Amino acid sequence: xxxxxxxxxxxxxxxxxxxxxxxxxxxxxxxxxxxxxxxxxxxxxxxxxxxxxxxxxxxxxxxxxxxxxxxxxxxxxxxxxxxxxxxxxxxxxxxxxxxxxxxxxxxxxxxxxxxxxxxxxxxxxxxxxxxxxxxxxxxxxxxxxxxxxxxxxxxxxxxxxxxxxxxxxxxxxxxxxxxxxxxxxxxxxxxxxxxxxxxxxxxxxxxxxxxxxxxxxxxxxxxxxxxxxxxxxxxxxxxxxxxxxxxxxxxxxxxxxxxxxxxxxxxxxxxxxxxxxxxxxxxxxxxxxxxxxxxxxxxxxxxxxxxxxxxxxxxxxxxxxxxxxxxxxxxxxxxxxxxxxxxxxxxxxxxxxxxxxxxxxxxxxxxxxxxxxxxxxxxxxxxxxxxxxxxxxxxxxxxxxxxxxxxxxxxxxxxxxxxxxxxx
Amino acid sequence: xxxxxxxxxxxxxxxxxxxxxxxxxxxxxxxxxxxxxxxxxxxxxxxxxxxxxxxxxxxxxxxxxxxxxxxxxxxxxxxxxxxxxxxxxxxxxxxxxxxxxxxxxxxxxxxxxxxxxxxxxxxxxxxxxxxxxxxxxxxxxxxxxxxxxxxxxxxxxxxxxxxxxxxxxxxxxxxxxxxxxxxxxxxxxxxxxxxxxxxxxxxxxxxxxxxxxxxxxxxxxxxxxxxxxxxxxxxxxxxxxxxxxxxxxxxxxxxxxxxxxxxxxxxxxxxxxxxxxxxxxxxxxxxxxxxxxxxxxxxxxxxxxxxxxxxxxxxxxxxxxxxxxxxxxxxxxxxxxxxxxxxxxxxxxxxxxxxxxxxxxxxxxxxxxxxxxxxxxxxxxxxxxxxxxxxxxxxxxxxxxxxxxxxxxxxxxxxxxxxxxxxx
Numbered sequence: 001x002x003x004x005x006x007x008x009x010x011x012x013x014x015x016x017x018x019x020x021x022x023x024x025x026x027x028x029x030x031x032x033x034x035x036x037x038x039x040x041x042x043x044x045x046x047x048x049x050x051x052x053x054x055x056x057x058x059x060x061x062x063x064x065x066x067x068x069x070x071x072x073x074x075x076x077x078x079x080x081x082x083x084x085x086x087x088x089x090x091x092x093x094x095x096x097x098x099x100x101x102x103x104x105x106x107x108x109x110x111x112x113x114x115x116x117x118x119x120x121x122x123x124x125x126x127x128x129x130x131x132x133x134x135x136x137x138x139x140x141x142x143x144x145x146x147x148x149x150x151x152x153x154x155x156x157x158x159x160x161x162x163x164x165x166x167x168x169x170x171x172x173x174x175x176x177x178x179x180x181x182x183x184x185x186x187x188x189x190x191x192x193x194x195x196x197x198x199x200x201x202x203x204x205x206x207x208x209x210x211x212x213x214x215x216x217x218x219x220x221x222x223x224x225x226x227x228x229x230x231x232x233x234x235x236x237x238x239x240x241x242x243x244x245x246x247x248x249x250x251x252x253x254x255x256x257x258x259x260x261x262x263x264x265x266x267x268x269x270x271x272x273x274x275x276x277x278x279x280x281x282x283x284x285x286x287x288x289x290x291x292x293x294x295x296x297x298x299x300x301x302x303x304x305x306x307x308x309x310x311x312x313x314x315x316x317x318x319x320x321x322x323x324x325x326x327x328x329x330x331x332x333x334x335x336x337x338x339x340x341x342x343x344x345x346x347x348x349x350x351x352x353x354x355x356x357x358x359x360x361x362x363x364x365x366x367x368x369x370x371x372x373x374x375x376x377x378x379x380x381x382x383x384x385x386x387x388x389x390x391x392x393x394x395x396x397x398x399x400x401x402x403x404x405x406x407x408x409x410x411x412x413x414x415x416x417x418x419x420x421x422x423x424x
Numbered sequence: 425x426x427x428x429x430x431x432x433x434x435x436x437x438x439x440x441x442x443x444x445x446x447x448x449x450x451x452x453x454x455x456x457x458x459x460x461x462x463x464x465x466x467x468x469x470x471x472x473x474x475x476x477x478x479x480x481x482x483x484x485x486x487x488x489x490x491x492x493x494x495x496x497x498x499x500x501x502x503x504x505x506x507x508x509x510x511x512x513x514x515x516x517x518x519x520x521x522x523x524x525x526x527x528x529x530x531x532x533x534x535x536x537x538x539x540x541x542x543x544x545x546x547x548x549x550x551x552x553x554x555x556x557x558x559x560x561x562x563x564x565x566x567x568x569x570x571x572x573x574x575x576x577x578x579x580x581x582x583x584x585x586x587x588x589x590x591x592x593x594x595x596x597x598x599x600x601x602x603x604x605x606x607x608x609x610x611x612x613x614x615x616x617x618x619x620x621x622x623x624x625x626x627x628x629x630x631x632x633x634x635x636x637x638x639x640x641x642x643x644x645x646x647x648x649x650x651x652x653x654x655x656x657x658x659x660x661x662x663x664x665x666x667x668x669x670x671x672x673x674x675x676x677x678x679x680x681x682x683x684x685x686x687x688x689x690x691x692x693x694x695x696x697x698x699x700x701x702x703x704x705x706x707x708x709x710x711x712x713x714x715x716x717x718x719x720x721x722x723x724x725x726x727x728x729x730x731x732x733x734x735x736x737x738x739x740x741x742x743x744x745x746x747x748x749x750x751x752x753x754x755x756x757x758x759x760x761x762x763x764x765x766x767x768x769x770x771x772x773x774x775x776x777x778x779x780x781x782x783x784x785x786x787x788x789x790x791x792x793x794x795x796x797x798x799x800x801x802x803x804x805x806x807x808x809x810x811x812x813x814x815x816x817x818x819x820x821x822x823x824x825x826x827x828x829x830x831x832x833x834x835x836x837x838x839x840x841x842x843x844x845x846x847x848x
Contacts, residue, residue, distance in 0.1 A: 030615065032586045049589035049621075067709055069742025093620050094588045100653050100680035104614045104702050108677070111705030112741035162456045164518045165473035190528045191454065196517050197473075229524050232656070232684045253532070256524035258682010260656045278528050281535030282707055282714045285491055289713070290706045317536035318493025 005092040008054060008125045009106040009295070014065070014083045014118030014288060016072045019056055023086045025115050027051035030105050031094060049094055051105075055087040065117030066288035081117055097130040099259045099299055111289055118288030124295045126302070128340040134263065134302040136343040139272040141332070141369050144306055144346050147248045147272065148184050148223045153400075155184045155223075156392050157348065157373035163189035168198055172206035179214040179222045181378065181385035185371060188227035190253050190278045194238075200228065201241050208245035225251035225274040225307075232261050236268050243270055255279035259303050266304025274348075275305030285318060293327040297345075298335055307346040307371065313360045315351035324349075325364040332369060346371055353377055354422035355395035355405065355415060362399040372396070382417045391418035429516040432478060432549045433530040433719070438489070438507045438542030438712060440496045443480055446539050447510045451475035453537060454529050455518060473518055475529075479511040489541030490712035505541055521554040523683045523723055535713055542712030548719050550726070552764040558687065558726040560767040563696035565756070565793050568730055568770050571672045571696065572608050572647045577824075579608045579647075580816050581772065581797035587613035592622055596630035603638040603646045605802065605809035609795060612651035614677050614702045618662075624652065625665050632669035649675035649698040649731075656685050660692050667694055679703035683727050690728025698772075699729030709742060717751040721769075722759055731770040731795060737784045739775035748773075749788040756793060770795055777801055778846035779819035779829065779839060786823040796820070806841045815842035 015022040027033070031051035062081045095101040111119050139147065148155055158178055160171055178186050194200040204226050215221035228238035229252050239250055251274035252265060266273060275297075283290040297308055310327040311319045327347065334342025347370050349361060354377035362368070374392060381388030391414040398408035398415075409415040439446040451457070455475035486505045519525040535543050563571065572579055582602055584595055602610050618624040628650050639645035652662035653676050663674055675698035676689060690697060699721075707714040721732055734751040735743045751771065758766025771794050773785060778801035786792070798816060805812030815838040822832035822839075833839040 032589050045586065045589035049586075067742070068711065069709070069744065094615065096618060096620050098618065098654055100655070100677065101615075101617045101619075103680045104617075104653065104677050104700075107679075107706060108614055108702035109705070109741075111703075111709055112743065114740060114742055162469065162473075165456050165469035190532055191518065191525075193525045193528075194520060194522065195525075196520050229528065230522055230684070231524070231687055235684075253524065253528050255531075256527045256682075257684050258680075260654070260659075260681050260685040263655055278532035279535075281533070282531060285493070285535055286710050286713050287492065289710050316538060317533075318491070318538055319536065320493065 005127045005129060006089040007092060007102060007106065007127065008087055008089045009121060010085060010087045010123040012083065012118065012120045012122055012287075013086055013116055014062060014081050015116050016070065016081055017115050018073070019058060019082055019084045022115050023053040023056050023084075023088070025113065026086065026110060027053055027088050029113060030088070030108065030110060031090060049091060051088050051090045053086065054089045055085070057085045059083040059085060067117050069114070070117035071114040083118070085122075092127055092129060097133045099130075099134065099303060102126075103259070103299070107291060120286070120288060120290055120292065121295050122292040124298060126298070126335070128336045130302055131336065131340055135266050135304055136302055136341055137304060137306045137345050138266065138269065139306045140344050141346050144223075144272050149220060150184045152368065153393070154368045154370050154372040154396055155346070156389055157185035157187065157350070157371045158183050158378050159187050159350075159373065159375050160189055160192070161375055161379070163191040164195060164198070166198060168202040168206040171198065171203050172210045175207045175224070176210045177385055178378075179211060182389040183222060183378065185223045185225070185373070187225035187251055187274060187373070190227060190229070190276045193227045193229045194234070200226070200238050204242055204245055204247060208247055212246055221248065223248045225249040227251045227253075227276070229253045229256050232264055235261070235265055239265070239269055239271065247271065249274055251276055253278050254300055254305070259299060262300065262303040262305065269304075272306035273304055275300050275308040277309045281317070293323070294330045297327065297331060301335060301343045301345050305345060307348050309350055310347045312349040312351050312353045313357040313364070317351055321364070328365055328370065332367065348373055350374075355391050355418040356422050358392070358395035359399040359405060362396070368396065368400060377418070377422060380421065381414070382421050383414060387414040387417065390414045429551045429553060430513040431516060431526060431530065431551065432511055432513040433545060434509060434511045434547040436507065436542065436544045436546055436711075437510055437540055438486055438505050439540050440494065440505055441539050442497070443482060443506055443508045447477040447480050447508075447512070449537065449539050450510065450534060451477055451512050454512070454532065454534060455514060473515060475512050475514045477510065478513045479509070481509045483507040483509060491541050493538070494541035495538040507542070509546075516551055516553060521557045523554075523558065523687075523727060526550075527683070527723070531715060544710070544712060544714055544716065545719050546716040548722060550722070550759070552760045554726055555760065555764055559690050559728055560726055560765055561728060561730045561769050562690065562693065563730045564768050565770050568647075568696050573644060574608045576792065577817070578792045578794050578796040578820055579770070580813055581609035581611065581774070581795045582607050582802050583611050583774075583797065583799050584613055584616070585799055585803070587615040588619060588622070590622060592626040592630040595622065595627050596634045599631045599648070600634045601809055602802075603635060606813040607646060607802065609647045609649070609797070611649035611675055611698060611797070614651060614653070614700045617651045617653045618658070624650070624662050628666055628669055628671060632671055636670050645672065647672045649673040651675045651677075651700070653677045653680050656688055659685070659689055663689070663693055663695065671695065673698055675700055677702050678724055678729070683723060686724065686727040686729065693728075696730035697728055699724050699732040701733045705741070717747070718754045721751065721755060725759060725767045725769050729769060731772050733774055734771045736773040736775050736777045737781040737788070741775055745788070752789055752794065756791065772797055774798075779815050779842040780846050782816070782819035783823040783829060786820070792820065792824060801842075801846060804845065805838070806845050807838060811838040811841065814838045
């Protein structure tokens, strides 16, 4: 293997120890280091297999430890906790191009190390050798656009609500309202996969009947992301059912199924995979612990997802707009240099989205290669769901043209009403 | 389904909102609630499918929000953040006995809710219906003891170090030293599964040759936990190789493979599964976010692990002794009432363990149904590894007999030396 066959991972750390020492501890723990030097730990072995500290950039101090349980150097000053950005690298020869084993190295027994009162994985870069083992997204942005028949504007999406409790028939009725309103994309809620009162196969059959009828009449086949999250055999069978019913998308909760199951699903799938990130907050919300979405989504893109949620501008959750936009940009940024595929995927904006966020989203991202998903922003439009969809399309036209929303709304009652309803 | 077919989950929350309102928000978000009331959200649907707040116990206030991004009630007082323990329940009918879908409900889009500056899942209780779908541990404590041939005392374990860099032959040489020293159990490091310089099949063949030879000579077959973490087809093939070589244990990194892959592995396996928890710190270290190990290990026990790490008393990581012991106790506590199987598993104590922690571990746990794993505590014993193992056995004999370590060491040079080396 060449020297370019190294994996690099970047962390934000917080420590009472000298930064060099702290970074060296991380590298040692996750490669050749041992608490007590053992006979097998030769210099040659360390040379070939030790993780390296590639970069260390000191950032500001913090007033108090962010996490409990950390230790102090002998004679150390508890008051001073430095923070830094550290980049480590590993020879791929330590674990091979295996995502599950990569994870144990870059995100395994690190966060609990006593030297740190904060440690978060914020980015990673993988050598293209991983593409020999992982297929990456099958459809990505272009393939999803082709299947949805949507070009040169965002894909307008929405979700089935309430999340649980609707029967297959009631779900299909809601889908009828939504496809007639003109949406491009509808997804199951992550809370509904195969509940006893809304079995997957029955739901998809009922929903696809509506979608096919609508396509026959209008020529527009709405993409429905069928939440097939479950055990592996269940997911493969559900995929086949979606395909047989003429469906064009499947959805799986990433944290629920794990990377190996996603790899199997990707190998089997003939449809785009909508990667739902629920549970992400457990990993991502603390600035001092876990994993950024920048790092997280790279693992899942390689495993094969085509879309993923990035939250949205001024969302109803805790994520900042900066973080939302950074995640979305990353989805559209190649993971590997040409001639390798870049594995770009479609970022999905959602959570409290309405006409009010179109301009800011476009300005921050500079592209319409995204899905813009609205629930209340469509269903709660004062003139009904069709006006809700129309208003979103107009808001995006205005955003791309650089026309202020209020100007665009002058001759557009749907947009005016949406601004009134959601602009509070 | 009966009313006992409910899932309950307990959380620690921190919020600036009135506690009742905050708890109701959680329940709504994770079941029938919608930001904007939609037509399908009928009273009957809510009655049948809404999550309920079962208990709400106010705890102390905190001075400042533990996590960023949380919101305030209108006119709320930023200075006051209440904490509470909240128990919610869901009808199983919302998701069925499916661990991946359970996860989306109890640990999905919750941690990012704006009403909370802290939210951690600390416990859960599942109805026995899950046992129709999940097999639970195949070997557990009794089956592992039978295979390892160890009764009425802890299973003494150790680990291959350095973690990476050893060839299959060098690994086997280290195993030779360890089996001759008298250990009961040896595990791969989680950083070594199938690295290009130490391929799984070659390593296991080399290691098992040593273990079989030793068994032929002594009658004692040491249990070797072969780290087969990888993709699903790889893991099944590696299991078969271990079995063919006469191995008696496999190991997988839980966070690397996910619950569905573990279910497949369990269904296929004829060997105990050592569930490695590396990466656990990302979920568990923050008191304000993530998931306790109490909750986490229940999911994995049901999926089929037989052993899991609980860290150790006075460990080298950040976990408190209280947390370590609570996890270990939980492993040995039935998950379901008789006549259902309790799914008890073997807790594995490790990290900086030596003769010094035997008494405290026994006093806290009140049983020897555990694995006590030491690396340096064996290899770095001044009289060599055999003395290291002997000292651990003596320390545990003393612990069970209630004899102070210093007294037991009077006529036991191995124990005396261990106290000198590790008692600092």
